[in-house]
Amino acid sequence: AQSVTQLGSHVSVSEGALVLLRCNYSSSVPPYLFWYVQYPNQGLQLLLKYTTGATLVKGINGFEAEFKKSETSFHLTKPSAHMSDAAEYFCAVTQSQGNLIFGKGTKLSVKP
Amino acid sequence: DARVTQTPRHKVTEMGQEVTMRCQPILGHNTVFWYRQTMMQGLELLAYFRNRAPLDDSGMPKDRFSAEMPDATLATLKIQPSEPRDSAVYFCASGLSTGNQPQHFGDGTRLSIL
Numbered sequence: 001a002q003s004v005t006q007l008g009s010h011v012s013v014s015e016g017a018l019v020l021l022r023c024n025y026s027s028s029v030p031p032y033l034f035w036y037v038q039y040p041n042q043g044l045q046l047l048l049k050y051t052t053g054a055t056l057v058k059g060i061n062g063f064e065a066e067f068k069k070s071e072t073s074f075h076l077t078k079p080s081a082h083m084s085d086a087a088e089y090f091c092a093v094t095q096s097q098g099n100l101i102f103g104k105g106t107k108l109s110v111k112p
Numbered sequence: 113d114a115r116v117t118q119t120p121r122h123k124v125t126e127m128g129q130e131v132t133m134r135c136q137p138i139l140g141h142n143t144v145f146w147y148r149q150t151m152m153q154g155l156e157l158l159a160y161f162r163n164r165a166p167l168d169d170s171g172m173p174k175d176r177f178s179a180e181m182p183d184a185t186l187a188t189l190k191i192q193p194s195e196p197r198d199s200a201v202y203f204c205a206s207g208l209s210t211g212n213q214p215q216h217f218g219d220g221t222r223l224s225i226l
Contacts, residue, residue: 032212043217044202053214060144090155094211098143099168104154 002027002093004007011069014111018079019063021106023091026072032094033074035065038105039087050074061085086110114138118204118218126226130192133221135204136185144187145215146172146179147203155203161187163211194225 007022011090025031032051048059055067061084065076074091088107092100119135125131137144145160159169164181172179176198178190189197201222205215 013162034214036159036217041219041221041222044205046214047219049212049214095132098162098207098209098213099145099157099160100215 002031002095002101003048003095004088004091004101004103006091006106008106009104010098010107010109012109012111013081015083017101019076019081019085019108021076021089023065023074023076023103023109024072025074025091025093027093033065034092034100035059035063035076036050036090036092036102037075038090043091052068073099081110083110083112090101090104114216116204116206116216116218118202118221122221122222122224124224124226125185125194126168127195128193129225130190131194131198131225133189133202133204133223133224135186135187135189135206135218137204137206138216139185141208141216143207143209143215144181145205145207146187147205149220150200158189158202159160167208172204194223196225199223199225 003026005024034049035047048057050057050067058064063078088105090105091103119134143162145156148156158172159179181187201220203220205217207215
């Protein structure tokens with residue numbers, strides 16, 4: 001069975017600092033991986049996805065993630081945090097039927 | 113941009129009452145998911161449909177919850193009778209049936225059972 005582990009339920013960075021949100025997955029088949037962002041009182045919004053091909057994936061709002069098969073990781077990064085990046089971030093892996101398995105989420109706080 | 117629409121956005125009701133939440137998936141999407149989000153449990157998959165047929169509802173308490181898709185433009189999630197522990201945000205998402213396609217989420221129904 002597939003699973004997703006997000007290390008750190010809360011991450012705090014200063015504005016302008018690097019953002020690194022960690023995600024590890026387990027999957028018996030080549031995975032499709034996703035990062036979603038949730039702002040307060042809103043649904044989840046797709047940030048980026050990895051399906052096949054290039055392992056470095058660029059998403060919206062300056063975020064990117066790198067698929068590392070050897071490490072079973074799909075960490076999310078952004079070079080310079082902005083106040084508007086404060087939100088909860090979810091990593092997810094898809095199962096064969098197309099339904100997603102979500103991690104428990106990481107709340108990102110950005111300090112001025 | 114096409115969006116998943118959920119109604120109502122907020123619902124407050126008393127224990128024992130029936131609650132119906134509605135979802136209009138994105139036109140052309142053939143898969144619809146229902147999730148529940150709480151602080152304690154995070155995001156839980158309750159049920160999902162493909163081409164209007166239920167594929168998996170193992171995440172749903174069967175005695176009080178029911179999910180249906182009367183037609184391709186409407187999915188419903190009902191709770192009868194409701195209990196305080198059902199208080200949560202319920203999300204609907206839609207997508208295509210291939211695993212490499214993302215799900216698109218609505219803004220949720222925030223349910224409070226008093």
